[in-house]
Structure formats: C-alpha cells, structure tokens
Amino acid sequence: MKRMSKYDGGTVFNISLQDEDGIIQLDTADAVYLVFKTPRGREFVKTASAEMLGGLSVIQYTTSGSEFDESGVWTLRGRCVFPAGSWTSYQSLAVEVI
Numbered sequence: 001m002k003r004m005s006k007y008d009g010g011t012v013f014n015i016s017l018q019d020e021d022g023i024i025q026l027d028t029a030d031a032v033y034l035v036f037k038t039p040r041g042r043e044f045v046k047t048a049s050a051e052m053l054g055g056l057s058v059i060q061y062t063t064s065g066s067e068f069d070e071s072g073v074w075t076l077r078g079r080c081v082f083p084a085g086s087w088t089s090y091q092s093l094a095v096e097v098i
Contacts (some may be wrong), residue, residue: 001073003096009065014051014058017076017089024087026050026057026080033079034061035088039072039097045079068097 004011013034017024026032027050034048049063059078068074075092 001094002061004068004086006071006097007065008068008097009063011063011094013054013061013063013076015047015076015089016058016095017078017080017087019087023057024080026059029082031081032059033081035069035076035077036067037092039074040069040070043064048078049060050080059077068095071097073097075088 008093014015015034022029029050032048032050035043035045037043044067046061051058059080074095074097075093077089077092079086079088
C-alpha cells in the first residue's frame with residue numbers, strides 16, 4: 001500500500017486497466033479519469049491522461065495537493081470512455097494518507 005501525506009502534490013499515479021483479454025489499450029479512448037474514494041466513502045472524479053509507460057497503456061494522474069484532505073485509507077480506480085461505452089476498473093489501488 002502506498003503511503004503519502006495529506007495535501008501531497010506532485011505524486012504521479014499510473015493505473016492500467018484489464019479485461020478478460022488483457023490490458024486495455026487507451027489510445028482510442030475519448031476520455032480517461034481517476035476515481036477517488038475517501039475513507040468516509042465519498043467519491044469524486046478527476047480527469048487524467050492516457051499515456052504509454054514502458055509499452056504499457058496506463059491512466060496517468062498527477063496530484064495537485066488538494067485531493068488527499070483526509071487521513072485514512074483511500075481507494076483509486078481507473079475509468080475510461082470509448083465510443084462504444086465506458087469501463088471502470090474493478091481492482092483498486094489503496095493509498096494510506098497520514
């Protein structure tokens with residue numbers, strides 16, 4: 001589990017999305033997002049970017065410093081929108097904010 005401080009800016013998150021066929025290629029996505037869920041259960045969405053990282057298609061988001069305003073365990077999930085529909089990851093990344 002990643003640990004970070006409240007109001008920590010400049011942290012880069014890279015999340016890949018998978019389905020039953022493997023890693024989802026994001027180069028044709030209309031939009032990509034990172035979905036944040038606070039320790040108290042509130043969700044909010046931030047616009048991210050689709051990037052290639054070592055040959056792997058990832059959703060990339062850099063924190064501004066205003067996202068993590070509450071201590072505890074947060075979860076982050078990727079979401080992408082394609083012309084045929086949207087897809088949200090079932091797996092999440094846990095982040096402990098201290």
